[in-house]
Amino acid sequence: MGEPAWVRGLREVLDGEVDASPRRRAEYSSDASNYRVPPAAVVFPRSDADVAAALGFARAEGLSITARGAGTSVAGNAIGPGLVLDFSRHLNAILELDPAAGVARVQPGVVQAALQRRAAPHGLRLGPDPSTQDRCTLGGMIGNNACGPRAVAWGRTSGAVRQVRIIDGTGSERVLGNDLAAVPGLPEFTRSRLATVRTELGRFGRQASGYALEHLLPEQGSAVAKAFVGTEGTCGLLLDATVGLVPLPRATVLVVLGYPDMATAADDVATVLAAAPIAVEGIDARLVDTVRAHRGSVPELPRGGGWMFVELAAETGDEARARAVELCRTAHAQDSRIVIDARDAARLWRIRADGAGLAGRTPDGRPAWPGWEDAAVPPERLGAYLREFGELMRDHGVDGLLYGHLGDGCIHVRLDLPIAVAPSRFRSFLFDAADQVVRFGGSLSGEHGDGRARSELLARMYSPAVLAAFAEFKALFDPNDLLNPGVLVRPRPVDADLRLPGVPIWPAAGGFAYPGDGDLATAVHRCVGIGKCRADSRGSGGVMCPSFLATADEKDSTRGRARVLQEVVRGELDPRSVAVAESLDLCLSCKACRSECPAGIDMATYKSEVLHHRYAGRLRPRDHYVLGRLPSWLAAASRLPRVANALAANSFLRRWGLRAAGMDARREIPVLADRTFRQQWASRADRTGPPGGPGVLLWVDTFTDTFDPDIAWAAIELIESTGVRVRPVERRVCCGLTWISTGQLDGARKRLRATLTELDGHVRAGGTVIGLEPSCTAVLRSDLPELLPDDPRAAPTAAAVRTLAEFLDAQPGWQPPDRTGTSVVVQPHCHQHATAGFDADRRILARAGAEVTEIAGCCGLAGNFGMQAGHYDISAAVAENGLLPALRDHGDAVLLADGFSCRTQALQLGGRTGTHLAQFLH
Numbered sequence: 001m002g003e004p005a006w007v008r009g010l011r012e013v014l015d016g017e018v019d020a021s022p023r024r025r026a027e028y029s030s031d032a033s034n035y036r037v038p039p040a041a042v043v044f045p046r047s048d049a050d051v052a053a054a055l056g057f058a059r060a061e062g063l064s065i066t067a068r069g070a071g072t073s074v075a076g077n078a079i080g081p082g083l084v085l086d087f088s089r090h091l092n093a094i095l096e097l098d099p100a101a102g103v104a105r106v107q108p109g110v111v112q113a114a115l116q117r118r119a120a121p122h123g124l125r126l127g128p129d130p131s132t133q134d135r136c137t138l139g140g141m142i143g144n145n146a147c148g149p150r151a152v153a154w155g156r157t158s159g160a161v162r163q164v165r166i167i168d169g170t171g172s173e174r175v176l177g178n179d180l181a182a183v184p185g186l187p188e189f190t191r192s193r194l195a196t197v198r199t200e201l202g203r204f205g206r207q208a209s210g211y212a213l214e215h216l217l218p219e220q221g222s223a224v225a226k227a228f229v230g231t232e233g234t235c236g237l238l239l240d241a242t243v244g245l246v247p248l249p250r251a252t253v254l255v256v257l258g259y260p261d262m263a264t265a266a267d268d269v270a271t272v273l274a275a276a277p278i279a280v281e282g283i284d285a286r287l288v289d290t291v292r293a294h295r296g297s298v299p300e301l302p303r304g305g306g307w308m309f310v311e312l313a314a315e316t317g318d319e320a321r322a323r324a325v326e327l328c329r330t331a332h333a334q335d336s337r338i339v340i341d342a343r344d345a346a347r348l349w350r351i352r353a354d355g356a357g358l359a360g361r362t363p364d365g366r367p368a369w370p371g372w373e374d375a376a377v378p379p380e381r382l383g384a385y386l387r388e389f390g391e392l393m394r395d396h397g398v399d400g401l402l403y404g405h406l407g408d409g410c411i412h413v414r415l416d417l418p419i420a421v422a423p424s425r426f427r428s429f430l431f432d433a434a435d436q437v438v439r440f441g442g443s444l445s446g447e448h449g450d451g452r453a454r455s456e457l458l459a460r461m462y463s464p465a466v467l468a469a470f471a472e473f474k475a476l477f478d479p480n481d482l483l484n485p486g487v488l489v490r491p492r493p494v495d496a497d498l499r500l501p502g503v504p505i506w507p508a509a510g511g512f513a514y515p516g517d518g519d520l521a522t523a524v525h526r527c528v529g530i531g532k533c534r535a536d537s538r539g540s541g542g543v544m545c546p547s548f549l550a551t552a553d554e555k556d557s558t559r560g561r562a563r564v565l566q567e568v569v570r571g572e573l574d575p576r577s578v579a580v581a582e583s584l585d586l587c588l589s590c591k592a593c594r595s596e597c598p599a600g601i602d603m604a605t606y607k608s609e610v611l612h613h614r615y616a617g618r619l620r621p622r623d624h625y626v627l628g629r630l631p632s633w634l635a636a637a638s639r640l641p642r643v644a645n646a647l648a649a650n651s652f653l654r655r656w657g658l659r660a661a662g663m664d665a666r667r668e669i670p671v672l673a674d675r676t677f678r679q680q681w682a683s684r685a686d687r688t689g690p691p692g693g694p695g696v697l698l699w700v701d702t703f704t705d706t707f708d709p710d711i712a713w714a715a716i717e718l719i720e721s722t723g724v725r726v727r728p729v730e731r732r733v734c735c736g737l738t739w740i741s742t743g744q745l746d747g748a749r750k751r752l753r754a755t756l757t758e759l760d761g762h763v764r765a766g767g768t769v770i771g772l773e774p775s776c777t778a779v780l781r782s783d784l785p786e787l788l789p790d791d792p793r794a795a796p797t798a799a800a801v802r803t804l805a806e807f808l809d810a811q812p813g814w815q816p817p818d819r820t821g822t823s824v825v826v827q828p829h830c831h832q833h834a835t836a837g838f839d840a841d842r843r844i845l846a847r848a849g850a851e852v853t854e855i856a857g858c859c860g861l862a863g864n865f866g867m868q869a870g871h872y873d874i875s876a877a878v879a880e881n882g883l884l885p886a887l888r889d890h891g892d893a894v895l896l897a898d899g900f901s902c903r904t905q906a907l908q909l910g911g912r913t914g915t916h917l918a919q920f921l922h
Helices: 005-012 021-027 048-061 112-122 138-145 186-192 192-198 222-230 260-268 270-274 284-297 315-329 342-358 379-396 425-437 451-461 464-477 521-525 545-549 558-567 578-585 592-596 604-616 622-628 632-638 641-649 651-660 677-682 702-706 709-722 736-741 744-762 774-787 794-800 804-809 830-835 839-848 873-877 883-889 902-911 919-922
Strands: 017-019 042-043 065-068 083-086 094-098 103-106 161-167 173-176 237-244 251-259 279-284 307-314 336-338 398-405 410-414 696-701 726-728 768-771 799-805 822-826 851-854 894-896
Touching: 005 042, 005 048, 021 042, 021 094, 021 558, 021 578, 042 284, 048 065, 048 161, 048 173, 065 138, 065 237, 094 112, 103 112, 112 138, 112 592, 138 237, 161 222, 161 260, 161 307, 161 336, 173 222, 186 192, 186 464, 192 464, 237 651, 251 260, 251 315, 251 451, 251 696, 260 279, 260 379, 270 307, 279 342, 284 342, 284 398, 284 873, 307 342, 315 336, 315 873, 336 342, 342 398, 379 425, 379 702, 425 451, 451 464, 451 902, 521 558, 521 604, 545 873, 558 578, 558 604, 558 822, 578 604, 592 604, 604 736, 604 744, 622 632, 622 736, 641 851, 651 822, 677 702, 677 709, 677 726, 696 709, 696 774, 702 709, 709 726, 709 804, 709 919, 736 744, 736 774, 744 768, 744 774, 744 794, 768 794, 768 804, 774 794, 774 830, 799 804, 799 902, 804 839, 804 919, 822 839, 839 851, 839 919, 883 902, 894 919
Parallel strands: 042 083, 065 083, 696 726, 696 768, 768 799, 822 851, 822 894
Antiparallel strands: 017 042, 094 103, 103 237, 161 173, 161 237, 251 307, 251 336, 279 307, 279 398, 398 410
16 A cells, blocks of 8 residues: 555655655654554655644644654653654754853754763753653653753753743744743733632652643743743744753762661652752662572662762862761761762762663562652651552552652653553552642652653643643644644643553464563564663663664664564554565664663564564565575685685675675675584694593584684694693584574574583583684573473573683683783673673773773674675664774774674774684683
């Protein structure tokens, strides 16, 4: 079925893109909320004129319009059934930054962290700092009046906004500042509602629910721009905003206060606020235990079962420390800790950050959902509220991990409400929770806005007079209810449009086991849309998501792919459709999301599963057959390596062969070794190594065996230097990596069973298996038990697998050779990053004295991905995100890269030969 004629008509009046494809509609069907509303089309405006034209077209066609930035709305206010306008792709410029005046003018698609980076060299920053600051946009922050930990000092987004330029629902462009006359009828409206507004609105700092009409009052400066903030896209489309910046603190110190529980900590908020902190955050013991269980350890905390993290700022370090000492004296905590070192403070703050991500699961592993995730009460009533809220949770039989902005009285929690099977219980809880928070003089929302999650509940919080004022206010801007309908005014029911009900079980049928979820349908619905995959996390060592960093297209984010797969398991999209193929095409299968996504998405696994089903009983692309059987092809070629290398060196034959195999002809074919490792090992006179114990079995993968046998010899000598007996797996067996990456799971299982047969005796004797190629090691550690869950040999074998660095790091008395003064650029392999981590490698390099620069991000080749036709340009773009700039910046450094694909990419695109850790330490 072709696209509707109106889509073609819209495309004709815009410079920006219009996409009504099933794939794009799936990607934008949800945000970070519980709701699913597929749009009619997605528009990517390039200019103010495009925004105006799209709105005019929507008015003529009777379509609604929803504005969207990064799509991180937890309340469901970034989705809608008509046109969704994504401002993040093109309208993302910082138009002006005036350090002297302390202001910036930005387009709505500017990411908050980008503004912070521009402002920091001038000693300035934007005050509000929501947890999604590395991907949320200023337009979204203005839409829901975002806050964050430091709002206790610098206020909400409304406090930062000076002026906004908008297009309202009538198509009129308006500049909103401090003049009521900018909106026809607004002066009369304000005069007629003075008593109502003064009585019910603006009662405390985190009263975020509803419209912030208190800013219109004359005593508030008739601040129309501030009243526009938090309107959730229902009153106008933002074109640009002028925001005030605040000075960066000269010195800060962290104070951690320990209390018996979080409610008791909340009782002490008033004492803490008297110290004028810039952040007051709370966490409880269950959240800390969850972080400890996932991360292995947490920094030392004061005694207690609930903690407040209090950040103090001052002109000097001495003054900050003095203030910290005084706070510890006056607070009613049972224990305290003052943290001066910024690195130590960052490690402690990470407990809070990690906990926020991990709160998407209850301590026993059940999924937990938003919906009642940011209620707020006046801080002086917070302790009592927390105690009663705990009783409400018990009464409804729900669980969740609590944390939040204690200094502002705002509590975050995600609850294991049975949304999928009993939406009525979800609705019942929300109504009871709303009534409870209102009894405490609080707000349904403290910072996320109402959206689809809470707008229906506004009638529990406000009088009919206030609700009527909200409707009248919106009508001044949007009389035809064109902008984000169903939100705030004339709301949709809180249990309408939920994403989870009606999702069927996805049959396993030869796929992965999904031990934490049970099936693919449950697994892909782990994605709740918080969008960390859209963030540029390279500065903190992150990898996810390399394709999105290269294209800035939602299609190429982990979240975008998850949304498409959610439509597949719902039966809305055929797994064999073009939409699904496009969605998965640029996934590098790097597995970074497995470890970095707070929800635990593993898109590499999902892609393999879907490819398995897509081609079941059908012909596959020819590159699947070539790549799946690559170990066999290499084994054959290695019998005549000089002939194979000569053929590969002929440019005509190379290009012809690559094209015939479905590969990109711009790629080079790696050079085979003259003799494979196994050929060399077979001729070794003494092949036993030091005696004693089961020793170590070295997994010599296909790539090491046929291309880089010197790596295996270096590893053997290193292991023997520790006094441990080592021998390689002599029979040529395969981990099935190339079969898994192309979705040929039956073939992968066949090879893994053969591998288990070869390793089983060694593992049962208590031996260790050491892998040299990170991707193969990752298969043995993670994919093996998930593909063969019923084989009793799988789990013990996976548990016995180590990286070379893990083995060496654990050997008592072993010391690496001195590499003091050696400059090293390290490219960690993505699969190692995801399944084993890089800590052992870091410790060894530090003990060796090397001067290390660690590259963040994927190399871009990613096994077969960068070789396949159609992927070369993206592969090169990903390499430019980290690898290639690092090589240029460190021209004389040793390139340390354990991954064969990482070394290949560096050689082919950067002209640098990489070294394996075994060779570097040999």
